[in-house]
Amino acid sequence: MTAPQPFLAEVEPPSPLEESLPTFYIGHHESKRPLPVTEFVLQQAQDTGYDMLTSPITSPHFHSRVLTLVSSYLVELSRLEISDDLNTTSSIPPAPIIPPLTPFDTPMTPSDTLSQLIGYCSPWIDLCSSDPLISNISRQVLNIEIAYASFCGVGNIIIPGPRNYSSGSTDNNGIIQYARAIQEALTIGSYIQMAIHVPMYGHEEVKDMTGDLQPFARDYESPGKPKESKDIDLFETWDAWNFIRSVCKYNSRLSVALGIPRQLPVESLQSRWFAEPLRLLSFTPSSFLKNKGGHPVFSKSHQTLLSRYMRLKQPPWLLLSDVGPVPGLDDPIQLSATADGFPSPSAVLDASRSVSPTLSPTPSEATAASRETPKSKPKPKDPAAHLIYMRYLQRNQPPRTAIEKFGSGYQDYLQAPLQPLTDNLESVTYEVFEKDPVKYDWYERAIAQALSDWTKQSKPTSSSNGAVVIAVAGSGRGPLVTRALRASKMTGVPVEVWAVEKNPNAYVLLQRHNDMDWGGVVNVVKSDMRAWKGPLINPTTAVGQATSTTTSPASPYGKVDILVSELLGSFADNELSPECLDGVQHVLAPQYGISIPSSYTAHLTPILAPRLHADISHRAVTDTTATETPYVVMLHAIDYLATTVPDHPRIQQAWEFVHPLPASTLAIAEARRGGGVSGGGGGSMAGGDGANEHNTRYSRMKFVCRDRGVVNGLAGYFEAILYDGGAEGKVELSTRPDTIDDKSKDMISWFPIFFPLKNPLYYPDDAELEVSIWRQTDDRKVWYEWMVEAFAMVGPEKRMRLGMSEVGSSRKVGCLM
Numbered sequence: 001m002t003a004p005q006p007f008l009a010e011v012e013p014p015s016p017l018e019e020s021l022p023t024f025y026i027g028h029h030e031s032k033r034p035l036p037v038t039e040f041v042l043q044q045a046q047d048t049g050y051d052m053l054t055s056p057i058t059s060p061h062f063h064s065r066v067l068t069l070v071s072s073y074l075v076e077l078s079r080l081e082i083s084d085d086l087n088t089t090s091s092i093p094p095a096p097i098i099p100p101l102t103p104f105d106t107p108m109t110p111s112d113t114l115s116q117l118i119g120y121c122s123p124w125i126d127l128c129s130s131d132p133l134i135s136n137i138s139r140q141v142l143n144i145e146i147a148y149a150s151f152c153g154v155g156n157i158i159i160p161g162p163r164n165y166s167s168g169s170t171d172n173n174g175i176i177q178y179a180r181a182i183q184e185a186l187t188i189g190s191y192i193q194m195a196i197h198v199p200m201y202g203h204e205e206v207k208d209m210t211g212d213l214q215p216f217a218r219d220y221e222s223p224g225k226p227k228e229s230k231d232i233d234l235f236e237t238w239d240a241w242n243f244i245r246s247v248c249k250y251n252s253r254l255s256v257a258l259g260i261p262r263q264l265p266v267e268s269l270q271s272r273w274f275a276e277p278l279r280l281l282s283f284t285p286s287s288f289l290k291n292k293g294g295h296p297v298f299s300k301s302h303q304t305l306l307s308r309y310m311r312l313k314q315p316p317w318l319l320l321s322d323v324g325p326v327p328g329l330d331d332p333i334q335l336s337a338t339a340d341g342f343p344s345p346s347a348v349l350d351a352s353r354s355v356s357p358t359l360s361p362t363p364s365e366a367t368a369a370s371r372e373t374p375k376s377k378p379k380p381k382d383p384a385a386h387l388i389y390m391r392y393l394q395r396n397q398p399p400r401t402a403i404e405k406f407g408s409g410y411q412d413y414l415q416a417p418l419q420p421l422t423d424n425l426e427s428v429t430y431e432v433f434e435k436d437p438v439k440y441d442w443y444e445r446a447i448a449q450a451l452s453d454w455t456k457q458s459k460p461t462s463s464s465n466g467a468v469v470i471a472v473a474g475s476g477r478g479p480l481v482t483r484a485l486r487a488s489k490m491t492g493v494p495v496e497v498w499a500v501e502k503n504p505n506a507y508v509l510l511q512r513h514n515d516m517d518w519g520g521v522v523n524v525v526k527s528d529m530r531a532w533k534g535p536l537i538n539p540t541t542a543v544g545q546a547t548s549t550t551t552s553p554a555s556p557y558g559k560v561d562i563l564v565s566e567l568l569g570s571f572a573d574n575e576l577s578p579e580c581l582d583g584v585q586h587v588l589a590p591q592y593g594i595s596i597p598s599s600y601t602a603h604l605t606p607i608l609a610p611r612l613h614a615d616i617s618h619r620a621v622t623d624t625t626a627t628e629t630p631y632v633v634m635l636h637a638i639d640y641l642a643t644t645v646p647d648h649p650r651i652q653q654a655w656e657f658v659h660p661l662p663a664s665t666l667a668i669a670e671a672r673r674g675g676g677v678s679g680g681g682g683g684s685m686a687g688g689d690g691a692n693e694h695n696t697r698y699s700r701m702k703f704v705c706r707d708r709g710v711v712n713g714l715a716g717y718f719e720a721i722l723y724d725g726g727a728e729g730k731v732e733l734s735t736r737p738d739t740i741d742d743k744s745k746d747m748i749s750w751f752p753i754f755f756p757l758k759n760p761l762y763y764p765d766d767a768e769l770e771v772s773i774w775r776q777t778d779d780r781k782v783w784y785e786w787m788v789e790a791f792a793m794v795g796p797e798k799r800m801r802l803g804m805s806e807v808g809s810s811r812k813v814g815c816l817m
């Protein structure tokens with residue numbers, strides 16, 4: 001096991017999502033806001049239904065001061081050029097320094113309203129400029145603005161994204177200039193949250209920007225303008241963002257304000273952005289369609305995208321950009337009657353008719369529509385139409401699924417895997433397992449099928465009275481024991497049930513259950529299953545006492561026909577199910593005995609997980625094992641990097657364990673134990689005597705990636721066959737996102753495992769990732785080692801290794817046997 005572990009007192013629990021629908025926190029942005037955002041403006045905006053406003057940090061006054069400074073400097077330069085005084089580079093006068101802000105230079109001042117404001121940095125600068133003067137001045141402007149916003153107490157700012165990306169061509173150093181400027185800005189405003197405003201793909205629409213610094217750039221070697229290219233490089237913007245945040249070392253205060261275009265990109269790019277720290281989604285009028293009534297509405301795909309992004313653990317804020325002024329500022333009568341944020345009925349009706357049949361108005365809206373919209377009068381354009389529509393969408397979000405509700409608050413929350421073998425679990429932990437609506441039913445089905453087959457096939461049993469002997473190895477608080485008894489009742493096959501548990505506290509509950517619920521028919525044993533001798537044939541000693549007498553021909557211990565266990569971890573074998581089941585296999589009836597589960601497999605896929613990477617890097621400051629720990633985590637803000645192609649699916653099986661083992665394998669293991677190896681030999685390479693060597697594994701898998709990306713680690717899943725009922729079908733469990741619905745829909749017991757890479761591994765388009773993973777043991781411990789290599793094809797048959805990760809190893813935090 002397992003999925004959400006109850007939180008220990010000293011661990012701060014993640015804040016669970018409210019039961020209600022996601023909060024839409026909606027802001028208003030104007031690229032040329034005419035008035036300073038005063039308390040009155042803010043109040044008007046809030047009355048209309050906005051939650052916040054953006055405000056420029058500096059004023060047009062400041063802008064013209066900077067332009068004058070730049071022009072004067074350039075005039076001075078040309079004067080020197082003409083007079084031939086610029087004969088050496090050293091005689092070029094240093095770039096001017098922008099004098100400090102004056103009260104005319106900024107509309108902002110520290111006040112209570114600032115908490116509802118987002119500072120918007122000047123878009124007329126060009127940090128990417130190839131002209132050192134322009135990039136220098138731009139950096140100064142940025143720094144001045146951030147320092148002042150920070151001083152005033154602004155919590156969030158938006159910085160317009162880079163004006164060119166240069167991911168493909170080599171002749172532009174703009175993006176590195178930009179990234180370094182942001183890195184510097186992060187040190188200036190040391191508390192402020194910074195969102196980089198970038199479109200999902202391509203460049204922001206070029207707006208007519210009076211006083212843009214870009215045209216001032218002198219003709220340097222690399223032109224500052226983005227290169228016209230016929231091919232649209234969809235991932236170029238993401239690439240630029242990735243570059244910036246990598247330079248800024250995944251700083252947790254750096255996020256994305258994502259511009260949503262009218263034409264949405266391919267799914268792979270939408271899911272790429274989903275994995276990124278989306279602070280804001282910004283919409284311009286061009287992100288919307290118009291319905292028949294002329295109201296702004298989203299296309300179906302925009303609605304789906306919005307619902308998806310709003311399900312992030314921290315839903316992004318929504319910014320309506322340039323959708324018109326805040327209503328009522330110049331004409332209070334114009335203040336629309338929608339201060340409660342409810343949609344104008346005609347907007348909703350039209351929206352539902354022409355765009356989304358699923359989004360129909362509520363009865364109250366429909367009534368209001370007939371009351372408020374006289375058919376004869378043409379309705380004036382609602383100045384808050386975009387906002388009204390967003391509020392409407394907010395109230396019509398699809399309900400959350402069972403898994404979403406169960407995992408609420410746990411998304412991307414890293415937990416160290418349980419070690420149920422070395423640690424004794426608390427009752428509350430068992431209680432969480434027992435909430436699974438699927439797992440126990442599936443075990444019951446598997447046991448029932450196994451019992452029916454046992455009788456159908458007339459197999460002899462290990463009891464003297466013909467009952468099939470079932471042992472639940474690691475029974476916890478007993479839910480599988482209950483299911484075994486139910487399976488027997490359902491099939492009519494008599495059983496003798498043994499419950500073996502090493503946790504002394506759970507043992508108390510097992511005995512209590514036996515008295516109160518199971519009618520005393522269960523034999524409860526307090527023992528490590530590996531030390532259990534088997535069912536006492538004639539229990540003269542108290543039932544449940546493990547003894548350590550050696551087995552003799554006249555052994556008092558019988559055998560088990562069906563060994564039921566649930567010792568699986570998120571990566572199948574990571575809680576040492578193989579080692580425990582090997583250790584108890586001696587009690588299994590040699591010829592007919594079966595194990596439920598009969599086999600399990602571990603599966604992997606490379607993922608982009610920037611949030612997890614940032615979290616782990618942060619932990620690594622104080623915890624040296626942070627980057628070497630495989631974590632149990634409900635993966636959420638991640639992107640799957642591999643594409644499914646023939647022979648190389650997106651998620652691949654690493655290895656398998658099958659139970660029971662062939663007797664010969666166990667015999668070799670036994671011979672090796674304590675150093676006694678037939679034919680000599682010095683034990684295993686990892687330092688043990690080799691008795692557990694048969695449980696080591698190695699796998700190398702090739703993944704094909706169409707779009708460039710960054711690997712932050714490997715997501716691990718498992719599948720298990722509880723029982724293969726032949727014609728009746730297999731009873732299987734799966735946590736793989738692509739097979740869970742087929743095999744064990746709605747099972748919630750296990751979150752995936754995450755093997756982190758210490759350093760992100762970048763790869764280009766059309767690359768291959770080779771993942772190597774080892775299961776290692778030294779007979780005392782089990783641990784994993786993993787690494788990723790990136791290759792690019794450089795010819796039809798030739799590829800080149802571009803880079804590789806360090807080898808991760810969980811040896812220091814390995815599972816003790």
Ligand SMILES: C[S@@+](CC[C@H](N)C(=O)[O-])C[C@H]1O[C@@H](n2cnc3c(N)ncnc32)[C@H](O)[C@@H]1O
Pocket residue numbers: 001420421424425430433434473474475476477478479480500501502503506527528529530565566567568580
């Ligand atoms: C994941 S829990 C499952 C509990 C229960 N069967 C269920 O499904 O809810 C695994 C249980 O196995 C027990 N366990 C693990 N290793 C064991 C061992 N070597 N011998 C006996 N019990 C063991 C743990 O104490 C724990 O109660």
